[in-house]
Amino acid sequence: MLKLAAIDIGSNAIRIQLSRVTIFEGNITFKRLEYVRFPLRLGQDVFTTGKISPDSEAKFIKLMQAFKLLIDLYEVDDYMGCATSAMRESDNGREIIQKVNESLDLEIDIIDGDQEAEMINKAIFPYMDDKAYLHIDVGGGSTEFNFYQNNQKLLSRSFKIGSVRHLETNSAHHMWDEMKKWIEQKVIQKSVKIQAIGTGGNINKVQDLTGKKPGKPISLKKVKETQAYIKGFNMDERINKLQFNPDRADVIIPALDIYINAMIWSKSQSIIVPDSGLKDGIMQLLYERNKEKLN
Secondary structure, eight states: OEEEEEEEEOSSOEEEEEEEEEEETTEEEEEEEEEEEEOOOHHHHHHHHSSOOHHHHHHHHHHHHHHHHHHHHTTOSEEEEEEOHHHHHSTTHHHHHHHHHHHHOOOOEEOOHHHHHHHHHHHHGGGOOSSOEEEEEEOSSOEEEEEEETTEEEEEEEESOOHHHHHHOSTTTHHHHHHHHHIIIIITTTOSSOEEEEESHHHHHHHHHHTOOTTSOEEHHHHHHHHHHHHTSOHHHHHHTSOOOHHHHTTHHHHHHHHHHHHHHHTOSEEEOOSOOHHHHHHHHHHHHHGGGGO
């Protein structure tokens, strides 16, 4: 048995997942022991001022203390913490991470867009075959596109536009033309028919609302209808009637703008939502580097 912990420090929220991994009769099982999502929006600071505020820093360090206690209490065999767009773009991000490393003995890595994409890719491979896929991952501060064909990744690109950045600033609007051009000039030339596959909390929420199971395609029309449905509610109604978290209620519309446009540009008629993300990719990476311990 292995106990593993994955920490995902995003621009809109921060998560930890602790899982137990076992092999029984040749089958590998990941059993979730604990999952915590805390709505600390680091991107709100970074994308407007360029740095993480003292208040956010204090909350972040307290949160890392709580995560470290969970890791110790569950006697985890291995863990990995990854910080993405907001932390890597912040003027004081590396300084804060160093404080956490030194004061809590908790190692956190600031990863770039390519590393982030690679880890997420590990979580979505079971949902793909030899057809052509455009993987769309919309985070709080960045969007990653990856193109696959015949089970091989042929193209990859990270763009500095995400749900929080799109909500908080106007500076990312030029990225729309760059994303459109990249898909039209690079991706659709590679294949006649492309299937979209989407990861991220906002597209997962669409999956919840439509009642689709992970891996079952959701049509472009249905994604548009769902976005229009959500737009019909104000913020209080989204929180109280749709039961959205407050930090989901405001960013879901700009996030869906990115998914919808990427599908239109790539001529994808539907999107597969595996309900997997960075934390799942981290967990897979942890398993790969510890699997010998299960033998």
